[in-house]
Amino acid sequence: MTRCSWVGSKPHCIQYHDTEWGVPVHRDKKHFEMLLLEGAQAGLSWETILLRRSGYRKAFAGFDPVRVARFNQKHKSALLKDPGIIRNRLKIDAAVSNARAFLAIRREFGSFDKYVWQFVGGTSIINRWRRKQDVPASTTASDVLSQDLKKRGFRFVGTTIVYAYMQAIGMVNDHTMDCFTRKTSSRRSLA
Secondary structure (H helix, E strand, C coil): CCCCCCCCCCHHHHHHHHHCCCCCECCHHHHHHHHHHHHHHCCCCHHHHHHCHHHHHHHCHHHCHHHHHCCCHHHHHHHCCCCCCCCCHHHHHHHHHHHHHHHHHHHHHCCHHHHHHHHHCCCCEECCCCCHHHCCCCCHHHHHHHHHHHHCCCCCCCHHHHHHHHHHCCCEECCCCCCCCHHHHCCCCEC
16 A cells, blocks of 8 residues: 555554544544644654654643643653653643643634634645645645634644644645545544
8 A cells, every 4th residue: 555655664653644644633632632742743753752642641631631731830840750751841831831722712612623623614625745745844824823823822833833733633634646545534534
């Protein structure tokens, strides 16, 4: 089977690509997970974060934004010693403050899902890239979403990080034309 070229041959990358990447997400908890992980990736490879995903799940209360929003300095200090995650003070602080901003959006819109999908008109953007090199690092939509998230108090949500998040949660389908999951990923849903 032909996959997007970024996947490589490592089983964890294949599993993620084949079952999650580009599949539309509509659960707030999953949105929070992917925002947290994409922010943690800043300056690192996705594989580095993917290999620590279970560590992040444990460290960040199963990606429950309500619980993470309550993390105090004691929690954050413990996270700085946790070998299961990237121990970066700025990223840890951002995860906690982003949880609070996430909950504020949820209160305003009824769900984070409703808020975020409005930036693509409620449906996945299906791109027709032939090669990995054709896929942009950001778009006008990621620029607008990034700016709005920043305005609402989010950190580690630059346009490149936001575009990676949009790809991950299926707001955009950037599977290359030769990838076997291209046609089916947008039809599935991680509701």
